[in-house]
Amino acid sequence: MSSSNRTFSPQRIQDVASELGIAEEHLEIYGRGKAKVDLAALTDAPRGAGRVVLVSAINPTPAGEGKTTTSVGLAMGLRRLDKRVALCLREPSLGPVFGVKGGGTGGGRATLVPSDDINLHFTGDLHAITTAHNLLSAMIDNACHFGVHCGPKDPLDPRRITWGRALDMNDRALRNVVLGLGRKTDGVPRQDRFDITAASEVMAIVALASSYEDLEQRLGRIVVGTSLGGAPVTAADVGAASAMTALLRDALKPNLVQTAEGGPALVHAGPFANIAHGCSSILATRLGITHADFVVTEGGFGFDLGGEKFLDIKCRAAGIWPRVLVLVATLRALKMHGGAPVKRAAEPDAEALRRGFDHLAKHLETAAFYGLPVVVAINVFPNDTAEELTLVEEALRERNVRMARCEGFARGGEGALDLAEAVAQAAEASDDAPPAPRFAYALSDPLEEKIRKIARVVYGADDVTLSAGAEKDRARLEALGGAELPVCMAKTQLSLTDDPAIHGRPRGFTVNVRELRLSAGAGFVVALTGEMMTMPGLPREPAALRVKLLPDGRIRGLMQNDD
Structure with a gap:
């Protein structure tokens, strides 16, 4: 045209x-x-x-x-x-x-x-992703309540469930919650967490999947916890992958x-x-x-x-x-x-x-x-x-x-x-010789070395440190087959460091990793640095205070400077 x-x-x-x-x-x-x-x-x-x-x-x-x-x-x-x-x-x-x-x-x-x-x-889309995520959460707790075997594996250990819940809203009060209180019929009491839907592994899977078949396979690989016998339990073991795929069709x-x-x-x-x-x-x-x-x-x-x-x-x-x-x-x-x-x-x-x-x-x-x-x-x-x-x-x-x-x-x-x-x-100008892919790390690099290369090459850091908890996570994730996966860094956007207060181009700093999470379905390991939270909170004056439905059906206040 x-x-x-x-x-x-x-x-x-x-x-x-x-x-x-x-x-x-x-x-x-x-x-x-x-x-x-x-x-x-x-x-x-x-x-x-x-x-x-x-x-x-x-x-x-x-x-x-x-x-x-x-x-x-x-x-x-x-x-x-x-x-x-x-x-x-x-x-x-x-x-x-x-x-x-x-x-x-x-x-x-x-x-x-x-x-x-x-x-x-x-x-x-985000509602469907939230629902698929929480369907898996519900099926996990249902399996715990009835003590059902997860495929050929022992029942889930309620103390070692790693899959939380999701909500597409900033709500700091949901970062740490307790479930299953009340009567015996109300489920197994345990601690849980909510992540914002954007941080859900299901969101990453939808973004990275290449077909419906690939979508279901990735959903099935999600690791949700550990059985009483110590074996990793997946969404496929819980029986949730097919129904989740149906929810995500559109x-x-x-x-x-x-x-x-x-x-x-x-x-x-x-x-x-x-x-x-x-x-x-x-x-x-x-x-x-x-x-x-x-x-x-x-x-x-x-x-x-x-x-x-x-x-x-x-x-x-x-x-x-x-x-x-x-x-x-x-x-x-x-x-x-x-x-x-x-x-x-x-x-x-x-x-x-x-x-x-x-x-x-x-x-x-x-x-x-x-x-x-x-x-x-x-x-x-x-x-x-x-x-x-x-x-x-x-x-x-x-x-x-x-x-x-x-x-x-x-x-x-x-x-x-x-x-x-x-x-x-x-x-x-690059049609005859397009830029060739060059990655910050090789998939064969040790997990900690991948994080170190990202920090040095992309952030300009001197080094990285892993907390004692992150070291335990690393050993567990490597045993689960996560050693050769890419790394998804969870880091403040406000700084090249893991400290949001440091602007400019800092030098001579170390990036601190406090936790590692396996996203086997998405196909990467999440490294949480500094004080990053996977469930944000609202500010003192949230943007919601400016949002208003007008008599003619238009909405005002959704964008900045649209009061």
């Missing part, structure tokens, strides 16, 4: 699908402006070059970076350049929507539609929506790169690769979290590799990493900006390790000065790094044309 007849406003979802070459017979329409894409669309013959563009960012600050806004703006800009582009983003979680950051559909004129639907119940299908300018957006699975793997689904990415020339996708939070996991976990599993890394930064965030307080980060401060550039430089060094061409996207705010923008441009030019300003928030795709041109040039 040429720019002369391409629409730059929302269109029928059937026409959005047609733009990607997805047949209407592969669509399942959900209300207005949303559709599921049947997995049969993945068998279509490839239509485009399928160049993957990974969008990540410097470590976030309260001053804001706008990674999703930049991703949406970039896709809009590429589309205005007559590129066939598929935007592949993660689904929003209700935890942030009602917690701190608000909705996850971009902002300003660089947003997805229907935004309210996507930020709330969408097509029900959730496995990618969701199709559109940008505010009518471009295709596949929004599916995978939020929370600080406590989960934080990438949208492999199926959505493959759908984009099949049907588009450019696939713009993002790794959650900073490049040290979602970016690293995209490369070391998702790309390894999917057999893909990005052509270009877009690294998002803002002047105000760089100033905060240079020591400026958040209340003054919007004010001109060249010295803080220069100091903060050292933080950006670390991420550029990490990108060089992975062999990825980089385009730094400066997400421009209205009060940014030309002098400070030029200062960053000159510093990047000295490093031979491409840079482009992005004003997608204020101007939509038109404001992202410079970024789109830089990204398109960098990606297309």
Whole structure:
């Protein structure tokens, strides 16, 4: 479709699908402006070059970076350049929507539609994942109550169950709970925990599964605890895998929506790169690769979290590799990493900006390790000065790094044309010799060495330490077959260290691992560092206080600055 007849406003979802070459017979329409894409669309013959563009960012600050806004703006800009582009983003979680950051559909004129639907119940994927997770939880406690044998194994030991429960909401009061109180018929009393749904292993499985068969096999491999005889017990042993797969039938299908300018957006699975793997689904990415020339996708939070996991976990599993890394930064965030307080980060401060550039430089060094061409996207705010923008441009030019300003928030795709041109040039230049995959660690490395390599290469740490509890976890996980799995780091997004209060580019630090969890179905080991919790809490003034249903049916307050 040429720019002369391409629409730059929302269109029928059937026409959005047609733009990607997805047949209407592969669509399942959900209300207005949303559709599921049947997995049969993945068998279509490839239509485009399928160049993957990974969008990540410097470590976030309260001053804001706008990674999703930049991703949406970039896709809009590429589309205005007559590129066939598929935007592949993660689904929003209700935890942030009602917690701190608000909705996850971009902002300003660089947003997805229907935004309210996507930020709330969408097509029900997160509810299905929550339900499948908790079905397994219920069947575990039922097996304990009746003392049933788990397949050929002894009954479950209630004291050694490792599978908790899930809820798609921030609720710190559920981090540690006691179950089964009351009468004998009310179950076996024991301690349990809730994780937010984004951190559920079921979420990771949906994001990494390649088919219904693969989905059921992965669900069956989930290790839920230990039998009275000491053997590991899985979801398949409990008999839950098939029913869980049935619950997830529709959730496995990618969701199709559109940008505010009518471009295709596949929004599916995978939020929370600080406590989960934080990438949208492999199926959505493959759908984009099949049907588009450019696939713009993002790794959650900073490049040290979602970016690293995209490369070391998702790309390894999917057999893909990005052509270009877009690294998002803002002047105000760089100033905060240079020591400026958040209340003054919007004010001109060249010295803080220069100091903060050292933080950006670390991420550029990490990108060089992975062999990825980089385009730094400066997400421009209205009060940014030309002098400070030029200062960053000159510093990047000295490093031979491409840079482009992005004003997608204020101007939509038109404001992202410079970024789109830089990204398109960098990606297309690699057609004859695409970047080769290079991982931070080998799967054959010892588990502790994998964690150490991530910490040294990606964070810039000197070393890692494992607590006594984590050492016990390591021995147990290795005995269960987890020695050769990738590692999913649970670490604060606010710092390269495991301490959220340390900004900039710290040196001479050690990353502390307090717990290791096996996610055998997802196919990785989760390493919890510092004080990271898999069930967040609400802030003193949660975003839910601003959300209101208006008389005309519109909802106000789901996005930041939408009061």
